[in-house]
Structures are given as C-alpha cells and as structure tokens.
Amino acid sequence: MTQQKQYPHYIDLKPVLHVEGVVRLPGSKSISNRTLLLAALAEGTTTIHDLLASDDTQVMLGALRALGVKWEQVDERTHIVHGAAGTLPVHEADLFMGNAGTAIRPLTAALAVIGGDYTLHGVARMHERPIGDLVEALNAVGTQIEYTGVEGFPPLRIRRGHIHAQTMSVRGDVSSQFLTALLMSAPLMAKANPVTIKVEGELISKPYIEITLNLMRRFGVTVKQGGWESFTVEPGQNYVTPGSINVEGDASSASYFLAAGAIGGGPVRVEGVGRDSIQGDVRFADALEAMGATITRGNNWIEAKSNGVLKAIDADFNHIPDAAMTLAVAALYAEGTSTLRNIASWRVKETDRLAAMATELRKLGARVEEGPDYISVTPPAEIQPATIDTYDDHRMAMCFSLASLDGAARRGNRMRINEPACVAKTFPDYFDAFASIERTELF
Numbered sequence: 001m002t003q004q005k006q007y008p009h010y011i012d013l014k015p016v017l018h019v020e021g022v023v024r025l026p027g028s029k030s031i032s033n034r035t036l037l038l039a040a041l042a043e044g045t046t047t048i049h050d051l052l053a054s055d056d057t058q059v060m061l062g063a064l065r066a067l068g069v070k071w072e073q074v075d076e077r078t079h080i081v082h083g084a085a086g087t088l089p090v091h092e093a094d095l096f097m098g099n100a101g102t103a104i105r106p107l108t109a110a111l112a113v114i115g116g117d118y119t120l121h122g123v124a125r126m127h128e129r130p131i132g133d134l135v136e137a138l139n140a141v142g143t144q145i146e147y148t149g150v151e152g153f154p155p156l157r158i159r160r161g162h163i164h165a166q167t168m169s170v171r172g173d174v175s176s177q178f179l180t181a182l183l184m185s186a187p188l189m190a191k192a193n194p195v196t197i198k199v200e201g202e203l204i205s206k207p208y209i210e211i212t213l214n215l216m217r218r219f220g221v222t223v224k225q226g227g228w229e230s231f232t233v234e235p236g237q238n239y240v241t242p243g244s245i246n247v248e249g250d251a252s253s254a255s256y257f258l259a260a261g262a263i264g265g266g267p268v269r270v271e272g273v274g275r276d277s278i279q280g281d282v283r284f285a286d287a288l289e290a291m292g293a294t295i296t297r298g299n300n301w302i303e304a305k306s307n308g309v310l311k312a313i314d315a316d317f318n319h320i321p322d323a324a325m326t327l328a329v330a331a332l333y334a335e336g337t338s339t340l341r342n343i344a345s346w347r348v349k350e351t352d353r354l355a356a357m358a359t360e361l362r363k364l365g366a367r368v369e370e371g372p373d374y375i376s377v378t379p380p381a382e383i384q385p386a387t388i389d390t391y392d393d394h395r396m397a398m399c400f401s402l403a404s405l406d407g408a409a410r411r412g413n414r415m416r417i418n419e420p421a422c423v424a425k426t427f428p429d430y431f432d433a434f435a436s437i438e439r440t441e442l443f
C-alpha cells in the first residue's frame with residue numbers, strides 16, 4: 001500500500017546469540033484509529049502526536065480525506081485533524097478499508113448513523129471477516145446497510161436510514177470491535193433519548209472496550225457502564241476536541257521485544273508504554289513474569305530480562321488475543337507444555353491464526369494440539385530450521401522472528417520468513433527494530 005518500506009519475498013534471519021537494547025515503539029494502532037475517528041467527529045481541531053504510520057492508519061486517514069474531513073501532517077510526529085462536528089462533509093464515497101478491523105467496524109457504524117451513499121470494501125481476507133452482528137444491531141434501529149457480496153461480511157453498501165435508537169443489542173463473543181463501533185457512534189444517535197447498548201453473550205477482548213471508553217471520555221463523552229453487559233450514553237453529549245492527544249506506543253508491538261529479552265538474555269527495554277498505559281496488552285509482561293522472566297516497569301517503559309530457561313504457562317488469554325500469539329512462539333523456549341486458552345477469536349482475524357500457528361510451529365519441530373479455542377505447544381528438543389509462511393498476517397511474521405533466537409533449544413539453524421512485507425499493517429520497520437537488538441556474537 002502506501003508504505004515506503006520495501007521487503008523482498010523472504011528474509012533469512014541469522015541465528016541470534018543474544019539480544020539487548022532499547023526500542024522506541026511505533027504508535028498504538030488501536031489508539032491511533034480511534035483517535036482519528038473521534039477527532040473527525042469532534043468539534044474543533046485536534047493535534048495528534050505520535051500517530052502510528054502504517055497500512056491500518058493509512059486506511060483510516062484515506063477514508064477521512066475521502067469523506068471530506070480535513071487533516072494535515074505537520075511534521076514526522078504530528079498530525080492535525082479539523083473536526084467536522086458530528087457530520088461528514090462528503091455524502092457519497094467508495095472507501096477501501098484494507099484489512100483494518102479498527103477502521104471498517106467503527107466507520108460502518110458512523111457512516112450508517114450519519115447517512116449518505118457509501119460503499120466499504122477491503123482486501124480478500126477482509127471479505128471473510130465477520131461484520132454481521134454489527135450490521136444487524138445497526139439495521140435493527142433503522143440504518144440501511146446491505147451486503148453486496150456474501151451476507152454477514154463486507155463489502156457493504158450504506159444508505160441513509162431513519163434512526164430510532166433507544167435500546168440496541170449486539171453480540172460480544174465474536175469481536176469486541178462491534179461494541180466499540182456502536183459505542184463510538186452512540187452520541188450521534190442519542191439526540192433526545194439515552195441510548196443503551198446491551199451485550200449478548202460473553203464479551204471478549206474486554207480491555208479494548210476500556211480503550212474505547214477512555215478515548216471517548218477524553219473527547220468529552222461519558223458512558224454509564226452496567227458491568228460488561230450494558231452501556232448507556234445520555235443525550236446531549238457531543239464530541240469536543242481535547243486540544244491535543246499523545247498516542248502511546250503499541251503494547252502488542254512491544255510483546256515481540258519483551259519476549260526476545262525474556263528468551264535471549266536481555267535486558268530489552270521498550271519505550272512508549274509502561275505502568276500507566278491504557279492498553280490491555282501491557283499485561284503480556286505479566287505472562288512473561290509468570291514464565292520466569294524478570295520484568296521491570298516504569299511509567300513509560302517496560303524491560304524484560306532472562307532468568308534462565310522459561311517455564312511453561314497454562315492460562316486464559318482472552319484479554320490479550322494479539323500479544324498471546326507471541327507467547328505461542330515463546331513457548332518453544334519454555335520447559336514443558338504451554339496452553340493458551342479462550343482464544344477462539346484467532347480464527348476470524350488476519351488469517352485463521354489457530355490453524356496457521358499450529359502449522360508453522362510444527363515446522364519447527366514442536367508438538368502442537370489445536371482445539372476450537374485453544375492451542376498447546378510442546379517444544380522440540382531442538383528447534384528445526386524452517387521456512388515460515390506468514391498468511392498475510394503481520395503478527396505471524398513478527399512473532400516467528402523470535403524463532404531465530406538461539407539458546408539450548410536451537411543451534412545456528414537458518415530461519416526463513418516468507419513475505420515479510422505484511423508487517424506494514426502495524427509496524428513497517430519491524431525487522432529493522434528487531435535487528436537493532438540482535439547480537440550475533442557473544443562479547
């Protein structure tokens with residue numbers, strides 16, 4: 001897409017004897033795309049510092065431009081968005097959403113509520129990622145969203161509806177992004193009456209809802225929460241710019257470097273997220289700690305260091321589905337069988353991540369059991385040389401780079417990663433950042 005970085009069709013990672021260093025993280029994808037949309041819907045001008053520059057944010061920025069929202073990049077770290085105060089100036093547009101869940105889901109809700117004539121489509125995989133629960137919840141209160149391909153999936157055609165939202169209901173057990181989308185659009189619907197959104201089924205990925213509520217608050221809208229089952233927005237609340245917003249570093253991106261430190265010696269420090277983060281994925285560091293690594297936390301940094309061989313882990317990772325992928329590869333370096341539970345959502349993300357992870361871990365010699373919503377990984381005595389396929393999934397490319405780390409389990413084997421360019425979804429410079437902590441000689 002629009003990223004400058006060029007990658008070959010594969011990269012060979014040299015065996016890494018030791019890792020050490022400091023990595024400044026790119027901005028959080030989840031915070032960047034929410035902030036962009038809220039800034040566009042707000043009254044006033046928002047200065048955004050440290051926005052993520054990647055395919056997913058490019059998709060949101062491109063859509064906002066096509067919708068007539070004015071924004072400019074003033075320097076490498078600063079964007080300015082001129083809010084359109086609850087409207088969108090262009091009423092007809094064809095919008096390419098790539099494979100960005102954080103763009104298509106919230107934009108579908110906002111466009112359907114504001115009304116116009118819009119089409120939303122993406123890459124082939126986007127057309128296999130579910131959106132039916134969100135569309136049903138919206139159409140039940142008067143929006144006009146149609147499927148132009150397969151029912152329940154993008155592409156979508158949105159027309160102007162007649163909204164009569166008071167109580168809405170949405171499933172929470174497929175993707176939390178459906179609830180996020182409704183929450184962000186709720187103030188646009190709560191004109192005269194409160195709008196209550198009820199969640200059907202057990203809500204997954206809860207910390208992402210906390211990010212949504214936190215950012216809505218910063219833009220002046222509070223949500224009354226009845227546990228994780230009910231969310232109410234009182235009428236008369238409009239988004240107002242907070243003036244400026246700093247985007248935290250991406251906590252999911254942090255997971256690769258922290259795991260590297262825990263496996264390959266360290267210390268490795270990530271800067272941009274820390275104790276004060278609003279991202280649930282900082283809790284990845286707790287899992288590494290449970291596996292025996294030494295973790296140190298500051299307000300805006302986290303550091304990981306090895307403490308000898310890691311211990312296996314068996315836990316529920318529903319709260320950190322993205323960072324949990326990193327643990328599945330870290331499990332190759334742990335003693336015993338690790339089991340990651342309650343991660344069924346892996347099946348409907350950039351690829352079927354449960355199947356992809358099982359296939360690629362087996363290539364390295366691991367014994368893997370793949371269940372409907374869990375994966376168990378038993379490391380091999382020695383990690384085998386392998387060519388890893390990445391399934392156009394940035395996280396497959398990033399987490400399997402860890403298999404180049406040496407240790408008792410691995411002695412100087414080649415590790416090839418196919419189609420590494422997929423990292424552009426959230427972290428275009430990932431392999432440079434990874435190379436910056438590699439030490440190929442002991443000293």
Ligand SMILES: O=C(O)C1=C[C@@H](OP(=O)(O)O)[C@@H](O)[C@H](O)C1
Binds near residue numbers: 029030102175205208
């Ligand atoms: O709202 C968000 O920013 C996200 C929510 C999560 O998705 P699910 O709610 O579908 O698990 C996560 O996997 C995704 O990368 C980002």
Ligand SMILES: C=C(OP(=O)(O)O)C(=O)O
Binds near residue numbers: 099100349426
């Ligand atoms: C699931 C992911 O992305 P999306 O925001 O497209 O859902 C991810 O980044 O791991």
